[in-house]
Amino acid sequence: MSPVLSAEVREEIRAIASRYPRGEAALLPVLHLLQRLSGAITPVEERQAAEALGLDPIRVREVVTFHTMFRTRRAGTHVIEVCINLSCTMAGSEALVARLREVLGIDPGETTADGKFTLVTAECLGNCDRAPCLTVDGEDHGPVDAAAIDGVLAALRREEGLGEGTASRERGKS
Amino acid sequence: MTTTSLRPLMDAAENLFRLDAYRRRGGYESARKALKMAPSDVMAEVRKAELRGRGGAGFPAGIKWGFIRRDGDKPVYLCVNADEGEPGTFKDRWLMTHEPHLLLEGIIITAHAVGAHSAFVYVRGEYEGAARRLEEAIAEAREAGFLGEKIFGKDFDLEVVIHRGAGAYICGEETALLESLEGKRGEPRLKPPFPSSIGLFGAPTVINNVETLCNVPRIIGEGGEAFAAAGRPGDGGTRLFGVSGAVRRPGLYELPIGTPLRELLYAHAGGPAEGTSIKAVIPGGLSAPILRPDEFDLPLECSVLAGAGTMIGSGAVIAVGSNTSMLEVLGVMTRFYDHESCGQCTPCRIGTSWMHKTAARLASGDGESRDFDELVRVAVSIKGRTFCPFGDAAALPVLALVGKFRAELEERASEAAARKRSC
């Protein structure tokens, strides 16, 4: 994303901030917005959020690093998030993670070298009655088994114009 | 919502969450009625209802509202705690997704009672769908004149703002929620002062859980006494119990307060899943100390569970099956609290990590029996010493697990050690 915010984005930020008694309260929604637009919260986005809301950039980074949902590096095109908390673990999330590691060739926290898939684990996504659960690009799936995983991945790979079969074994840190 | 459904709540049919469908079910009539009442009368009704907070702390809502200082020069704020992060809990997600107008109606009545004209719904970041659903509902409500200026034709303005979190369980603690809402790290605040006097941006603030507020329309509709009578003395009404784990029918069950745990598990949730038995139950979310089968007759009631050394918490009932390793349960438990500790205070910051490191070492086969004693000791050193209740949430479940399932834990640890040696 360009270091300079467009007029539209600035207006959107202004509208968000106007809903709160003080502009600083809009930090989380603004960070979500900037991350959606540019894929990550880098020092550029930190400065943009800071300037837009009258904050010191250092305070922005304090908040960014406190939360798990803000990424400092772009994720892959598709983010697969697997819950590994209790109900899901008891229902077999470990096997799901293992399957995904095998198929994608990456560890949780990493992105495939072709930049298509990022795998992350999560602490309870609130879908416990449909364990084991995961999200794909924010959409909930559960209960999921190996077949379901394979199906979802196949669909995504088709979407990405990739062939069948396992992804490259090279990995990038996400 | 009446207490007739004693089966797992399936996904509601298409569009039942919409305003027109909600109104056909009698929606917003309680709000209309409440706005004709004096705020103190609304509060009195909720006090009579003996509605306890449904988020985990179980504090009586009517009494909490009574602490609010309305007479100062600062506005009163209402914050809705939709940060639902307690592992095992999914009721608020369901409510926001399928009954968004019920929540809005509860917000309207509560705002009127406490004198708030701004309500902020802090939705955990991962619930993007629920947040969207709420935004849509707000738009519908505004159009119908139920939110915005002069709602229901009364001289009362109310704006509801949906505010998404970004992945931090601790933001479910009410003062950490306020810090996060103010644009800062979600670190709990020193109390006193309490949010009812100094809360959001220094103004008097009420913070209530989603489910708590969802009960308010019913209380106004049928009266506080009827609501109280549906539950137990001091703990009125019904609540949504979320069952997950080794049961045939995981899901949400709306049942009266005081329903025995055994009844919930076996009569409603269908008993143990195929090929397993239930060897333990966590009755109120991961932070509620675990129960053995001989404790399954306990009623799901705030004070009774507290007296039994556990808690009703978020009403999230997790059934642990016989095929689950208790060492794995210990690992998930300690990993979760290590991951979610805000890090402010010494015992929690270091202690949660210490417990996780020890549990991980035990799971990997490098531990021994005395490590369980160490775990207990660390948990005891955290208990009662921390800045906020997160410390107890981390320590008490470990104490209960190790205290009640020591034999199995030791066995699993030995197995892991043997596996490691044979590699």
Place this chain on the structure above:
Amino acid sequence: MLKIRIDGREIETPDGTTVLAAALASGIEIPHFCHHPAFEPEGTCRMCLVGIEGSPKLELACATKVKEGMKVSTDTPEVAAARRDVLEFLLAEHPLDCPVCDKAGECRLQDYYDRHGRFAGRFRETREKKDKIVPIGRSLLLDNERCILCTRCVRFLRRVTGTGELGVYQRGVRTWIGLYEGLKIDNDYSGNLVEICPVGAITDADFRARTRTWLLEKGDSLCPHCGRGCNVTLEFRSGSERSGEGTKVFRVRARENPGVNGHWICDIGRYVYPKGIEDRCRRVLMNKDGNVTELSWDQALVLLTEKVRALQGAGRGGRVGLVLDTFLSNEELALVRRAFSGAVAGRNYWFADPLPGRADGLLLTAERTPNRRGALDLGFELRAPDLREIAKSADLILIFGTALLEHFPEDIVREALAGIQAKFLFTAHAGALDRSVDVILPTALMGERSGSVTNIDGKVQSFHPVWNPPGDARPAGDILADLDRALNGERGVGT
């Protein structure tokens, strides 16, 4: 005022104080890390937990306000266990750096372990690895492994200097404190961070590995570098004949004074002062015909007295001129007036002080000497030096200090002084002005003499010698007293 009991002992304390403040004021120790009297209670270190009758749990002494009749206990097994546990937690994730850490000997973690710990550590896991030796600005070094996350440094930079260079990142045990995008701490109060850090997480490169705290001698003094008169503690090691070294000042630390400098001092006083005791004049020197000879004090006094008498005899007693400065104490200025009443009454004096700087809105004043207010209160006019006037009005001149060279270039000063027959320079430091005068008389610095100065707010503060002046250097006051006696005879006080 209320009455409370701490461990059975009755304490009277003002309403609104915390248990911790009440205890400290009564000399009762309640260990704590994150609390600092300059800030609101933080409550996160959990070290100050005490028992309060009526409360089932231990409560924070730092955050609990006293109530009439409150009963506090700090000596119970429960409190002892809570303290031990906090220490065990801190030490679990703390590196064993004591042998190489500058904080050793004045480290709260060490001190509290000694008093409240003494347990065998039971942490068997792997410690978190974090950055060590991170330069964070000025002469400061940050060690994230030693840091106990009391956040005093973060709060200081937010609330005292308002500069906010440090932030708290991540969460849980992975939390760490650091700069933002390498933007270093660059304010004049950076040195206070080393003092407020309770452990060796923030240390001073200035002090690093140079000595051990227990080898330092300490003495109270005042900072002479501006009109605030901040209270300081000078920490030094005396020289020895054998090593051939003089006194070495290792550190200047802030000494709390609520009415003057609060809890802080600025970096000028902290870092400039130790250098100020180097390059000293040690002997009375005379410049004559291109040669430099040493004189004794007697010889110097006789010479000066004779010169003055000669002028008086020739009816030109009014031709004695004085270039003063406001490093001189109240007593010294009074002695100047006493010894040279003619010159003072005849307004044949000027003040050559270091040029003023910018006041920083906190402690540092625009005036850069400690006693301008004292001079004014004593009735002196603080007239800036006018070289032409000086050259015209004096046949004998006494110059105190070398700040004249901040007002004029050296050759201009030399030229102006050239026409004055007898020139005597009283200075602690050797320097360029030496060449323009006839006799150089070595004087003592603030840490080497006694007196009083009046700060910018009119507060009179005394100072006393902390170490001996080097060589033959003497307090200006003593020299002036001798001169007065020689010139005016024994008159006793009160003239």
